[in-house]
Amino acid sequence: MGIAKIKGISTTKSFARSCKELKKKGVKEDGLYYLSTANGVLYQTFCDMTTAGGGWTLVASVHENNIYGKCTIGDRWSSQHGNSAYMPEGDRSWSNRVIFGTVEAATSDDYKNPGYYDLKAQDVSVWHVHNDAEVEHWKMASILRYHTQTNFLHLYGGNLYYLFKQHPVKYLAGDCNKDRGPSVPIVYDLGNEETTTNLYGPYSKAQIVPGFVTFRVFNNEKSAMAMCSGVKPTGCDTEAYCIGGGGYFAESSYQCGDFTAFAWNGYGTHAQWSVARELIESAVLIFYR
Amino acid sequence: MGIAKIKGISTTKSFARSCKELKKKGVKEDGLYYLSTANGVLYQTFCDMTTAGGGWTLVASVHENNIYGKCTIGDRWSSQHGNSAYMPEGDRSWSNRVIFGTVEAATSDDYKNPGYYDLKAQDVSVWHVHNDAEVEHWKMASILRYHTQTNFLHLYGGNLYYLFKQHPVKYLAGDCNKDRGPSVPIVYDLGNEETTTNLYGPYSKAQIVPGFVTFRVFNNEKSAMAMCSGVKPTGCDTEAYCIGGGGYFAESSYQCGDFTAFAWNGYGTHAQWSVARELIESAVLIFYR
Amino acid sequence: MGIAKIKGISTTKSFARSCKELKKKGVKEDGLYYLSTANGVLYQTFCDMTTAGGGWTLVASVHENNIYGKCTIGDRWSSQHGNSAYMPEGDRSWSNRVIFGTVEAATSDDYKNPGYYDLKAQDVSVWHVHNDAEVEHWKMASILRYHTQTNFLHLYGGNLYYLFKQHPVKYLAGDCNKDRGPSVPIVYDLGNEETTTNLYGPYSKAQIVPGFVTFRVFNNEKSAMAMCSGVKPTGCDTEAYCIGGGGYFAESSYQCGDFTAFAWNGYGTHAQWSVARELIESAVLIFYR
Numbered sequence: 001m002g003i004a005k006i007k008g009i010s011t012t013k014s015f016a017r018s019c020k021e022l023k024k025k026g027v028k029e030d031g032l033y034y035l036s037t038a039n040g041v042l043y044q045t046f047c048d049m050t051t052a053g054g055g056w057t058l059v060a061s062v063h064e065n066n067i068y069g070k071c072t073i074g075d076r077w078s079s080q081h082g083n084s085a086y087m088p089e090g091d092r093s094w095s096n097r098v099i100f101g102t103v104e105a106a107t108s109d110d111y112k113n114p115g116y117y118d119l120k121a122q123d124v125s126v127w128h129v130h131n132d133a134e135v136e137h138w139k140m141a142s143i144l145r146y147h148t149q150t151n152f153l154h155l156y157g158g159n160l161y162y163l164f165k166q167h168p169v170k171y172l173a174g175d176c177n178k179d180r181g182p183s184v185p186i187v188y189d190l191g192n193e194e195t196t197t198n199l200y201g202p203y204s205k206a207q208i209v210p211g212f213v214t215f216r217v218f219n220n221e222k223s224a225m226a227m228c229s230g231v232k233p234t235g236c237d238t239e240a241y242c243i244g245g246g247g248y249f250a251e252s253s254y255q256c257g258d259f260t261a262f263a264w265n266g267y268g269t270h271a272q273w274s275v276a277r278e279l280i281e282s283a284v285l286i287f288y289r
Numbered sequence: 290m291g292i293a294k295i296k297g298i299s300t301t302k303s304f305a306r307s308c309k310e311l312k313k314k315g316v317k318e319d320g321l322y323y324l325s326t327a328n329g330v331l332y333q334t335f336c337d338m339t340t341a342g343g344g345w346t347l348v349a350s351v352h353e354n355n356i357y358g359k360c361t362i363g364d365r366w367s368s369q370h371g372n373s374a375y376m377p378e379g380d381r382s383w384s385n386r387v388i389f390g391t392v393e394a395a396t397s398d399d400y401k402n403p404g405y406y407d408l409k410a411q412d413v414s415v416w417h418v419h420n421d422a423e424v425e426h427w428k429m430a431s432i433l434r435y436h437t438q439t440n441f442l443h444l445y446g447g448n449l450y451y452l453f454k455q456h457p458v459k460y461l462a463g464d465c466n467k468d469r470g471p472s473v474p475i476v477y478d479l480g481n482e483e484t485t486t487n488l489y490g491p492y493s494k495a496q497i498v499p500g501f502v503t504f505r506v507f508n509n510e511k512s513a514m515a516m517c518s519g520v521k522p523t524g525c526d527t528e529a530y531c532i533g534g535g536g537y538f539a540e541s542s543y544q545c546g547d548f549t550a551f552a553w554n555g556y557g558t559h560a561q562w563s564v565a566r567e568l569i570e571s572a573v574l575i576f577y578r
Numbered sequence: 579m580g581i582a583k584i585k586g587i588s589t590t591k592s593f594a595r596s597c598k599e600l601k602k603k604g605v606k607e608d609g610l611y612y613l614s615t616a617n618g619v620l621y622q623t624f625c626d627m628t629t630a631g632g633g634w635t636l637v638a639s640v641h642e643n644n645i646y647g648k649c650t651i652g653d654r655w656s657s658q659h660g661n662s663a664y665m666p667e668g669d670r671s672w673s674n675r676v677i678f679g680t681v682e683a684a685t686s687d688d689y690k691n692p693g694y695y696d697l698k699a700q701d702v703s704v705w706h707v708h709n710d711a712e713v714e715h716w717k718m719a720s721i722l723r724y725h726t727q728t729n730f731l732h733l734y735g736g737n738l739y740y741l742f743k744q745h746p747v748k749y750l751a752g753d754c755n756k757d758r759g760p761s762v763p764i765v766y767d768l769g770n771e772e773t774t775t776n777l778y779g780p781y782s783k784a785q786i787v788p789g790f791v792t793f794r795v796f797n798n799e800k801s802a803m804a805m806c807s808g809v810k811p812t813g814c815d816t817e818a819y820c821i822g823g824g825g826y827f828a829e830s831s832y833q834c835g836d837f838t839a840f841a842w843n844g845y846g847t848h849a850q851w852s853v854a855r856e857l858i859e860s861a862v863l864i865f866y867r
Contacts, residue, residue: 032328039610041682068375073651086646096686096710104330108385132385321617357664362651393619397674421674
């Protein structure tokens with residue numbers, strides 16, 4: 001068993017750093033490609049080469065593996081250490097360089113690749129894709145797809161890693177109404193403002209404005225969440241419509257987890273604060289361009 | 290999305306998709322090789338090029354890291370979320386595309402590579418290899434090795450990923466006697482029917498027929514297990530001789546874990562329902578061809 | 579550190595097995611490089627090409643993700659299974675081939691690459707680097723750096739994997755005073771004997787001699803620890819100044835974890851047995867040459 005075994009892996013070309021770069025080189029087909037970070041770290045991810053001009057790099061997915069767990073194993077976008085005030089930032093995945101998961105399992109498990117912190121991007125695209133959909137069928141298995149086009153990331157260091165360093169997803173780091181991060185208008189690629197609103201619980205309607213994606217918000221108890229997909233909050237029960245978060249939710253440990261309190265009034269009941277079953281059972285894929 | 294996709298990373302040559310393909314190309318030596326999935330995902334695994342004509346691709350290993358844990362961290366082939374009726378399928382590793390582990394640690398930790406869901410195969414080969422044996426010594430450190438030769442996988446989608454989609458490893462998805470998955474006759478490469486029977490507990494002898502490998506069975510309480518290595522169950526205390534499983538064992542949380550109830554009457558005592566110590570302390574390596 | 583760095587992967591030649599080998603080939607720049615194990619397993623890690631002649635390969639980092647956890651998830655250098663006498667060796671990472679983490683996240687999470695068990699080395703180098711420092715800034719973000727120059731690893735199989743097979747990190751495997759592993763004199767690259775002593779708690783001063791790195795020690799209760807960084811113990815309260823360990827600490831579960839009892843008298847208080855905050859909040863990077 002020797003070195004000869006790996007002779008197959010070889011090229012003299014350097015790699016693209018993003019799908020946008022590949023697009024500029026003329027690559028037109030959606031699919032899996034190898035990219036390289038500024039440090040020369042090689043990784044493989046999915047490129048969306050068709051939406052709104054293409055060139056979108058998949059950098060992460062947020063997947064709820066067990067809504068009954070309360071910041072337990074698999075809650076990598078909140079905390080795997082239980083609901084604990086000792087860990088106000090939880091696992092800190094939004095603002096560190098830890099990576100996890102694989103692109104082919106991005107709808108079955110949390111996923112984060114080096115592009116999340118390496119790319120210099122302007123906009124994000126978000127797909128909600130049904131759990132366990134295979135990469136060949138992601139587009140078909142989507143229930144909501146949208147992107148921004150304001151170049152907002154340019155103001156926050158060029159990616160979410162730097163955005164969340166500026167706006168920590170940390171318990172007690174701010175107040176609900178005073179300290180929200182950016183709310184960015186979105187363009188729908190699948191769905192619209194009405195279908196977006198209908199994915200969340202009926203009680204949430206009075207607190208959300210569809211047509212935006214919002215980053216880093218606090219709820220009534222000053223617990224932090226990372227992302228409100230498709231909406232701008234106007235209220236403070238953000239655990240009902242925002243995902244990810246720090247490691248402590250003061251009102252109830254039941255709010256601690258990647259999908260926070262999406263099942264607050266029962267799993268997939270779509271009653272009161274509970275979101276629609278199709279939303280709980282879809283992974284949130286995050287792209288940069 | 291095909292081999293072309295990884296041209297970025299390599300090479301004028303494309304990679305083989307299986308050890309069987311490498312064997313056809315004339316590769317004869319056991320060892321670690323790079324393979325590529327249909328989507329161009331590159332991975333490295335062990336090829337057995339000598340058993341029964343060779344061309345066997347290692348795709349997974351089931352390793353018990355803590356028999357005292359009850360569906361706790363490291364129980365990736367059952368559940369890492371505790372014994373819970375809320376998770377009737379547990380971590381779902383048998384039927385999703387999540388991968389874990391590395392080939393060089395396949396006897397020290399659970400292992401699953403993309404070949405598990407990507408290959409189109411006909412038969413399986415199984416090695417029970419003592420924990421922590423180094424890859425160079427796996428064959429020597431085996432206590433049982435066998436393979437099928439009936440092309441049975443052809444009837445189940447070509448691999449275990451599709452077989453378990455047809456036969457979910459899910460609590461309450463079937464009854465012990467009515468709903469067993471395939472029992473396939475095996476050919477021994479190391480050991481025989483007597484040594485197989487002697488690995489399991491004395492109470493199990495009345496419930497197993499050696500000389501087969503069986504997939505997806507239920508016990509008396511309708512809890513699901515994935516694989517009965519070397520045997521065909523005729524009874525319903527399957528937690529004593531079948532491994533892996535869903536996330537809920539109704540009789541006792543002590544049955545929940547990658548190696549189920551193998552220590553039911555003490556660790557390695559080989560008394561009543563307890564298996565032999567050498568079986569608990571060996572990883573189950575699964576190959577396709 | 580740019581694309582050029584991965585030209586290593588772009589060749590039909592075989593890969594270097596260590597940074598020392600790259601150094602001999604004339605590579606002079608610190609950075610990330612691809613290496614290959616004897617089995618042809620390819621991985622990427624950081625090479626220190628400047629300290630004391632360079633050629634140092636990063637093989638591991640020990641990072642405390644939650645000092646309040648007691649052998650919980652993320653305690654890969656002790657145990658993730660809770661404080662348990664059933665697991666006297668814990669997760670066994672010091673003496674098995676399981677790998678985890680990535681080089682770019684080595685200051686944000688535990689890290690272990692195949693070099694840890696594959697390299698044949700003579701000496702170790704250790705850096706204490708502030709958590710979350712980016713690889714470009716590791717040297718600047720260090721609070722302590724030192725290396726050995728006695729070729730001691732030659733006597734222990736050439737790396738820590740073999741050293742810890744000879745000296746198991748296992749509860750009850752030895753006595754505090756009789757069974758310590760090697761204490762090796764160090765040369766400081768940043769800091770000195772006084773700064774080393776001052777990183778540990780004031781009560782520890784009477785039990786440590788700075789200017790050494792020590793491997794595999796036992797405390798009063800025969801609980802095992804893997805490494806005492808910068809010091810040689812003369813006492814038996816080793817949980818206050820040695821890290822890593824087996825899976826059981828008989829005096830208190832509070833001692834179980836990657837950084838053992840470093841917060842015994844409060845987090846970062848530097849009072850009594852508690853270490854300085856900067857030590858708790860730095861990852862311990864381990865290099866071979």
